[in-house]
Amino acid sequence: MESRELICIGCPMGCMMTVTLEDGRVTAVSGNTCKRGDVYARKEVTNPTRIVTSSVRVDGGELPVVSVKTREDIPKGKISEVMEALKAVCVQAPVQIGDVVLADVAGTGVDMVATKNVRAAAAR
Secondary structure, eight states, X not given: OEEEEEEOOSXXXXXXXXXXXXXXXXXXXXXXXXXXXXXXXXXXXXXXXXXXXXXXXXXXXXXXXXXXXXXXXXXXXXXXXXXHHHTTOEEXXXXXXXXXXXTTGGGSSOOEEEOSXXXXXXXX
């Protein structure tokens, strides 16, 4: 039997939880004050995932970069690959919130999408 302690990020309470595992399966979660804590703890110890946020370059925009995020959470172990892939991305202005800036990032099946509008730069 193994136990792991973690702090919940499912809500602002930040409960200190203990997860008990047996043969790699969660048998108990304690310390959470809401259902989200139980769900978070089970997922975190068996298949941790994260939403990744960053920015990519914009060509011809009124801003030099646009903020982006994964449309859904991705496996935590893929974060470095995602960040490496974003280094090569440059999108053409205009950019709209929700535009896909990189499809299937790092083979995760999840798209990177813009989280800000960037208008094209005014002609000089």
